[in-house]
Amino acid sequence: MEGAPGRETRFSGTLEPHWSGLLWTAMLVSLAIVVALPKPHGVRALIASTILRLIFSVGLQPTLFLLGAFNVCNKIIFLMSFVGNCGTFTRGYRAMVLDVEFLYHLLYLLICAMGLFVHEFFYSLLLFDLVYREETLLNVIKSVTRNGRSIILTAVLALILVYLFSIVGYLFFKDDFILEVDRLPNDTALPDAGESLASEFLHSDVCRGETGENCSPTAPQEELPPAEETEQDQEHTCETLLMCIVTVLSHGLRSGGGVGDVLRKPSKEEPLFAARVIYDLLFFFMVIIIVLNLIFGVIIDTFADLRSEKQKKEEILKTTCFICGLERDKFDNKTVTFEEHIQEEHNMWHYLCFIVLVKVKDSTEYTGPESYVAEMIKERNLDWFPRMRAMSLVSSDSEGEQNELRNLQEKLESTMKLVTNLSGQLSELKDQMTEQRKQKQRIGLLGHPPHMNVNPQQPA
Numbered sequence: 001m002e003g004a005p006g007r008e009t010r011f012s013g014t015l016e017p018h019w020s021g022l023l024w025t026a027m028l029v030s031l032a033i034v035v036a037l038p039k040p041h042g043v044r045a046l047i048a049s050t051i052l053r054l055i056f057s058v059g060l061q062p063t064l065f066l067l068g069a070f071n072v073c074n075k076i077i078f079l080m081s082f083v084g085n086c087g088t089f090t091r092g093y094r095a096m097v098l099d100v101e102f103l104y105h106l107l108y109l110l111i112c113a114m115g116l117f118v119h120e121f122f123y124s125l126l127l128f129d130l131v132y133r134e135e136t137l138l139n140v141i142k143s144v145t146r147n148g149r150s151i152i153l154t155a156v157l158a159l160i161l162v163y164l165f166s167i168v169g170y171l172f173f174k175d176d177f178i179l180e181v182d183r184l185p186n187d188t189a190l191p192d193a194g195e196s197l198a199s200e201f202l203h204s205d206v207c208r209g210e211t212g213e214n215c216s217p218t219a220p221q222e223e224l225p226p227a228e229e230t231e232q233d234q235e236h237t238c239e240t241l242l243m244c245i246v247t248v249l250s251h252g253l254r255s256g257g258g259v260g261d262v263l264r265k266p267s268k269e270e271p272l273f274a275a276r277v278i279y280d281l282l283f284f285f286m287v288i289i290i291v292l293n294l295i296f297g298v299i300i301d302t303f304a305d306l307r308s309e310k311q312k313k314e315e316i317l318k319t320t321c322f323i324c325g326l327e328r329d330k331f332d333n334k335t336v337t338f339e340e341h342i343q344e345e346h347n348m349w350h351y352l353c354f355i356v357l358v359k360v361k362d363s364t365e366y367t368g369p370e371s372y373v374a375e376m377i378k379e380r381n382l383d384w385f386p387r388m389r390a391m392s393l394v395s396s397d398s399e400g401e402q403n404e405l406r407n408l409q410e411k412l413e414s415t416m417k418l419v420t421n422l423s424g425q426l427s428e429l430k431d432q433m434t435e436q437r438k439q440k441q442r443i444g445l446l447g448h449p450p451h452m453n454v455n456p457q458q459p460a
Contacts, residue, residue: 023053068116068123075109104132139310143303150298158291162252165259165283166245170238173276176264177238177247253292258284322348324386326393336392345392351385 030046033039054063082105096102108129115122131137144151169177238244252259260280266273319328321338323346331338336345358366358374366374376384 020056023049023056027053064120064123065116068112068120072109072112072116075105075112079105079109135310139303139306142306143299146306147298147302151295154291154295154298158253158287158295159249161287161291162249163245165252165279165287166241166248168279169248169259170241170244172272173263173279174238174244175236176266176276177236177244178234178264179237179247179251179262180233181235183233252283252287256288258288260284321346321390323351324390325388326390330393334393336390341390341392345390346386 027046027049030042030049033042034046051063051067054066079102082102108126111122111125115126131141237247247262248259251262255261258280260283263280266276270276320326321342326341328338331341342348354373355377358370358377361370363371363374373384376382
């Protein structure tokens, strides 16, 4: 009786003065941070401290009701804005049913309403929203659903093998399906209509003075021999083919060594000892090692593919311009770096703001480029995007061409000078050759006088 007031004080929602002051201080400090410097972390701290203050001020139940009502109102507003932005109602009911994101938010709203008006237990289902928001957890789900057909067909193969092993076990090893069971005490006595099974189990041995129940002296129970106790704790689980299938499916797949781990250990003197060994080994190799590992392998490979796809997308976003598609190496040794290009020249948020401006602006106030872009957006044509080109690269390329032209002109001038020098040297050589030829002719005339007949066939 002395502990009752202590329990009431602990669950009454009160705090000690120093803890209450600390909580008020945290709430006021976070509020000041949000007002002075609004940041997401400050808003989260303010929300958390406010919720804790409400729990210890008004109680847990009213706080849950307030948070649930706020969440329902917030989700209704979000759903209306989502439908208005996506035009879900204008596309017809078929588009509404096939829109997965709309159905997800609608289900979220229904769960919030059920948690508010039915039971607080439904709020726990909202924790699955973390899977929808976190891409890594979503890939874990996709690793099972992407190759769902392969996984289902492999599971069907496992069920076929379990069915065949169940038939063999029912025909030849029916007496080996003996499992230990833990029976409930007083399993034949059912609680009254107004009492739960848990309360009946917890308070069945308590003497109730007002009704006189459980107050009479009970007869001592006879102790059973160990053999009979062992028999009572064991049960045949293959009396019918259905029970054999359930036993093999439940215990065989969950046991590390297969169905042989839960069956009776046979003696080597039994006639079916070899058959039983083959039965256990076949189940272990075919079902546990091959089929289950096939299912796990499909899931692991799919998850690895999803992770590599995610890494590839992140790599493309880091090394490729979202607007023009030019890679980082195109800006090496240029006047503009890749970071300056994606932040200033081709900032994707600037393009998004321009598209929003074109959509909300009156068409009568369009400029020439705005009317052109508006027509392209209406036709869903992306030719107005600068694909594989950038102004910084064009200017740098023109400068490079001019430098190349200067280099070529200098080379041409040097070549012309060289050709001029070579032509001068050739003319000098020609003059020298001409003079040498004239000198030879003179020497020849002096060696043969005009009155002598010179035979042209004789060598000189």
